[in-house]
Amino acid sequence: MTKPIRLLGLILLVASCCYWSACDPAPTPPADDNDTIDIEAEIDSLMSQLTLEEKVRMIHASSAFTSGGVERLGIPELIMSDGPHGVRHEHGRDWIKDEGVRDSSTYLPVGTALAATWNPELGYAFGSVLGSEANYRQKDIILGPGLNIIRSPLNGRNFEYLTEDPYLNARMTVGYVKGVQDQGVAACAKHYVANNLEYEREMVNVEMSDRALREIYLPGFKAAVQEGGTYTVMAAYNKFRGDYCAHSEYLLDTILKMEYGFDGAVISDWNAVKNTMEAVNAGIDLEMGSDLPMLATGNVDYSKFHMGDTVVTLVNNGTVDEALIDKKVRRLLRTIFRVNAIGERAPGAYNTPEHQQVARDIADEAIVLLKNEGLLPLNEGETQSIAVVGANATRKHAGGGGSSQVKAYYEVTPLEGLQNLMGDKADISYAEGYVVEKGGGSNSDLIAAAVEQVTQADVAIYVGGYIHGYSDEWNDNAYDAEATDKPDMLLPFGQDELIEAVLAANPNTIIVLMGGGPVDMQRWQSQAKTIVQAWYPGMEGGNALADVLFGNVNPSGKLPMTFPVKLEDSPAHSLAVTGFESLEQDYTEGIFVGYRYFDSYEVEPAFAFGHGLSYTTFTYENIAVEKKDNTVVVSVNVTNSGDRDGAEVVQLYVNDNESALPRPAQELKAFQKVELTAGATERVEFTLGEDAFSYYDDTQGKWVLEHGTFTIKLGSSSRDIRQEGNIEW
Numbered sequence: 001m002t003k004p005i006r007l008l009g010l011i012l013l014v015a016s017c018c019y020w021s022a023c024d025p026a027p028t029p030p031a032d033d034n035d036t037i038d039i040e041a042e043i044d045s046l047m048s049q050l051t052l053e054e055k056v057r058m059i060h061a062s063s064a065f066t067s068g069g070v071e072r073l074g075i076p077e078l079i080m081s082d083g084p085h086g087v088r089h090e091h092g093r094d095w096i097k098d099e100g101v102r103d104s105s106t107y108l109p110v111g112t113a114l115a116a117t118w119n120p121e122l123g124y125a126f127g128s129v130l131g132s133e134a135n136y137r138q139k140d141i142i143l144g145p146g147l148n149i150i151r152s153p154l155n156g157r158n159f160e161y162l163t164e165d166p167y168l169n170a171r172m173t174v175g176y177v178k179g180v181q182d183q184g185v186a187a188c189a190k191h192y193v194a195n196n197l198e199y200e201r202e203m204v205n206v207e208m209s210d211r212a213l214r215e216i217y218l219p220g221f222k223a224a225v226q227e228g229g230t231y232t233v234m235a236a237y238n239k240f241r242g243d244y245c246a247h248s249e250y251l252l253d254t255i256l257k258m259e260y261g262f263d264g265a266v267i268s269d270w271n272a273v274k275n276t277m278e279a280v281n282a283g284i285d286l287e288m289g290s291d292l293p294m295l296a297t298g299n300v301d302y303s304k305f306h307m308g309d310t311v312v313t314l315v316n317n318g319t320v321d322e323a324l325i326d327k328k329v330r331r332l333l334r335t336i337f338r339v340n341a342i343g344e345r346a347p348g349a350y351n352t353p354e355h356q357q358v359a360r361d362i363a364d365e366a367i368v369l370l371k372n373e374g375l376l377p378l379n380e381g382e383t384q385s386i387a388v389v390g391a392n393a394t395r396k397h398a399g400g401g402g403s404s405q406v407k408a409y410y411e412v413t414p415l416e417g418l419q420n421l422m423g424d425k426a427d428i429s430y431a432e433g434y435v436v437e438k439g440g441g442s443n444s445d446l447i448a449a450a451v452e453q454v455t456q457a458d459v460a461i462y463v464g465g466y467i468h469g470y471s472d473e474w475n476d477n478a479y480d481a482e483a484t485d486k487p488d489m490l491l492p493f494g495q496d497e498l499i500e501a502v503l504a505a506n507p508n509t510i511i512v513l514m515g516g517g518p519v520d521m522q523r524w525q526s527q528a529k530t531i532v533q534a535w536y537p538g539m540e541g542g543n544a545l546a547d548v549l550f551g552n553v554n555p556s557g558k559l560p561m562t563f564p565v566k567l568e569d570s571p572a573h574s575l576a577v578t579g580f581e582s583l584e585q586d587y588t589e590g591i592f593v594g595y596r597y598f599d600s601y602e603v604e605p606a607f608a609f610g611h612g613l614s615y616t617t618f619t620y621e622n623i624a625v626e627k628k629d630n631t632v633v634v635s636v637n638v639t640n641s642g643d644r645d646g647a648e649v650v651q652l653y654v655n656d657n658e659s660a661l662p663r664p665a666q667e668l669k670a671f672q673k674v675e676l677t678a679g680a681t682e683r684v685e686f687t688l689g690e691d692a693f694s695y696y697d698d699t700q701g702k703w704v705l706e707h708g709t710f711t712i713k714l715g716s717s718s719r720d721i722r723q724e725g726n727i728e729w
């Protein structure tokens, strides 16, 4: 391929070696090619040389994961890879597996786990690993982060997303995007927007108020663009107010490009473009997909895509203005320059111990201690026999879940993690307890065997919950997986019965749950002394879990979503008028998503948003709330009042005492994770701008800040408020 355009590859090469972990001081990021060439001038020059046919070749896929390039002018293809929590294995240009390629990668904890750290620096570290490994594998775009709001516990893809809260969503997203892009690789904020369930995701139409759109569903994307500077955004499959997201001029042009100032490329979700004229007119810049019927024939003709040859014909016969195509091509060229697809790419690194350490650090901070009545931490010297029960103790999850699947270099299971930590210091037995099979119920023989094991042990550790489906095994990708939703919030495989039996046989049983979100625990929650949420914790998850259980790591994870007692308590199921299996999804709960609903409607959750226990205690004292110009400065003393070092997520919620439109009882507007040695005190300070007090008034079509009294609440969770203060605007 000719290369008429030269970038300073050497600078990029040197800079790419700057891998850093979350704890290191801020590094010098790799040099940005914007500094070295005038990208817009280069784009102008290329635009004047491109033929119509070449331009059209660039706006649709050239294989399952590449956009079209123009060899004559040295314009490369953009090479993409899923996914949100690990660079996906090679599957050939058209999904044919490339055997024998060294493509086992670092497998990071999933999105909900990352969000549970409430640590944006770890978001950055997470993104850095992905960017670095993408470079190593010659990829230009990481198809992540996934930042759809967690609206219902049933969405099969919640594990890939982050949270129910728009503020936490924005903070974690920005870290992730910057982490990826500082490596010279593009992030792709997906799925824009309102892809909040998987049921008929290519047909569902979502209706919601402008207020819900602005306050809940858009802030993460806005932050990805305006603070993270994401180079690409992926348009979702679903319709929004009757238009496919990939065809929506309102979403793509009016909001994303014009209002938010997004100047990168919008990529369609795979096969999300459905119509040539609508796509040409709207702000979708690149049609991606993999025509499945054509794939089956082994002969895919990408020029037949909606944004393929038809566009050439339509321009030539005067139906389409070529200027519309130019706008798309310019954005794609801008992306190509930004990611250094032209010139020398940074080498990146692959599966280094440093990357594995990031996976470990995130898992350590992601695990949430939901309940603990004296069982944890376990004592290494005193715990002589441990009965481990449950199929998730030995199950690996990396390969499941759909497009986010990762071929993990390794994956330490919970049982292995316990064995690694304890060696021969304890006698560790294992009983499967239940069988992972489609539609499987409880198995009395396995329950009896598990009961026998736990009866003889000092302590039992139950590891169950959901699983990541394996599409090869089960057509429906069961449970936590793309393209399917859960039928209910109940534990699969008859686990309730098993847990009840195990708890009855040995009350010193620790319940560890894996999965992307909550399960209905009503049958045994009150009997269980200790419950731990471990998500899908990545390749180092088993080691991290063992460290948390034995107190080598003091847990600091906090729930990024409310865990309801039962499904019907969740607003998408109690307030929304359309059933979940309806092609018309009307989000009638509006802004009352997650804790905004539970707190305003006084519904008791099983475990509240922001909840997570520690082995130490924190006290909050001396709140000060002060207005300084157009900001409010809030400060508080936080003391580690226990006898172990630990980290606390200090959460700041705002309540508007009186407003013209109904507002939630409280909204998260700031947080800080502080590490405190035992006995130490830190004054934690927050500065709030006007946006922390405003709401979107859809009767006026703008954000408004009403005068009046606001209460600032500081706490350890949304339901554990420790200090309050008022401020007048």
Ligand code: BGC
Pocket (backbone or CB within 6 Å): 082, 143, 190, 269, 270, 403
């Ligand atoms: C998913 C996207 C993914 C794409 C490519 C689609 O089915 O919705 O999230 O990036 O496939 O694998």
